[in-house]
Amino acid sequence: MAKIAHSYDDPVRIAVIGGTGLQTLAGFTHIATLTPTTPWGAPSSPISILHHPSPSTGKPFPIAFLSRHGLHHELAPHEVPSRANIATLRSIGVRTIIAFSAVGSLQEEIKPRDFVVPDQVIDRTKGIRPFTFFEGGMVGHVGFADPFDPALAKIVQQCGHSLAGEGVRLHDKGTVVCMEGPQFSTRAESNMYRSWGGSVINMSALPEAKLAREAEIAYQMICMSTDYDCWHDSGDVTVEMVMGNMKANAENARRFVGAVLDELSKDEHENLVLAKHVEGSVKFAGGITAPAGRSKEAKERIAWLFPGYFD
Numbered sequence: 001m002a003k004i005a006h007s008y009d010d011p012v013r014i015a016v017i018g019g020t021g022l023q024t025l026a027g028f029t030h031i032a033t034l035t036p037t038t039p040w041g042a043p044s045s046p047i048s049i050l051h052h053p054s055p056s057t058g059k060p061f062p063i064a065f066l067s068r069h070g071l072h073h074e075l076a077p078h079e080v081p082s083r084a085n086i087a088t089l090r091s092i093g094v095r096t097i098i099a100f101s102a103v104g105s106l107q108e109e110i111k112p113r114d115f116v117v118p119d120q121v122i123d124r125t126k127g128i129r130p131f132t133f134f135e136g137g138m139v140g141h142v143g144f145a146d147p148f149d150p151a152l153a154k155i156v157q158q159c160g161h162s163l164a165g166e167g168v169r170l171h172d173k174g175t176v177v178c179m180e181g182p183q184f185s186t187r188a189e190s191n192m193y194r195s196w197g198g199s200v201i202n203m204s205a206l207p208e209a210k211l212a213r214e215a216e217i218a219y220q221m222i223c224m225s226t227d228y229d230c231w232h233d234s235g236d237v238t239v240e241m242v243m244g245n246m247k248a249n250a251e252n253a254r255r256f257v258g259a260v261l262d263e264l265s266k267d268e269h270e271n272l273v274l275a276k277h278v279e280g281s282v283k284f285a286g287g288i289t290a291p292a293g294r295s296k297e298a299k300e301r302i303a304w305l306f307p308g309y310f311d
Ligand SMILES: CSC[C@H]1O[C@H](OP(=O)(O)O)[C@H](O)[C@@H]1O
Pocket: 018, 019, 020, 021, 068, 069, 077, 100, 101, 102, 103, 181, 202, 203, 204, 205, 239, 242
């Protein structure tokens, strides 16, 4: 067996964040395991650098994989160090994130084991999770009207539909309600989210998507429905139900992520993967604090994330 390295010299442009039931990414060659730290602490798990052959060039294409809840699902949703996760990924060169999430369905037509490519989020977290890089002496305001990346979404949708014959059922858009948890919703809450137009519910889309936006990283979540939440008369949601459906559909999840990575590693998507379309956006959004008002600590932290941006 080849030896796993502890460093990787080339920039890695694409990362996959695995959620509940997706703690590893099978079918790729494991090249290196990185254990970095950041001004915001250590990430949820070591970063695995995986190779797979690019369909355009046949050359190895590197992917970073991070397990959101830790290698053994030891981090509750509110304990996930999202700032460290996003900062770590940016520091190794990542500009595109495909994030996977197990979700409850709030709509009859989104059946358990269906996939959803969400285009909107409703924030029902409670403000207890650190949610910005811009604080403590450097203020920043990024746009978040469209919380996911529409260009990435298009590719994810095409890849998902291409697997229809293998049993992947995909909904092209949807609103994900991100609740605080870790307890599941009450029936009244679940019905309220339905009345708001929520499609699916999880505990992980935020602050992950907000921080990716602040870090100028193109971010798209792929949701897999694991239950009907508690509004439905099929019974209350349990962890057994979530894990059972995740496990039963793991092969499709793996195929889906694999197809997206295959597509994204084609040369024609180079600019998208480098997130050229959002590059520089934070220079203005994050430059609102006049230099005289910037604290030394905030400047150091932001310089770690964006070397040279705010000098
Ligand atoms: C185990 S059910 C609740 C748990 O599942 C989802 O995790 P992830 O989004 O990381 O796949 C949900 O957000 C909750 O954290």
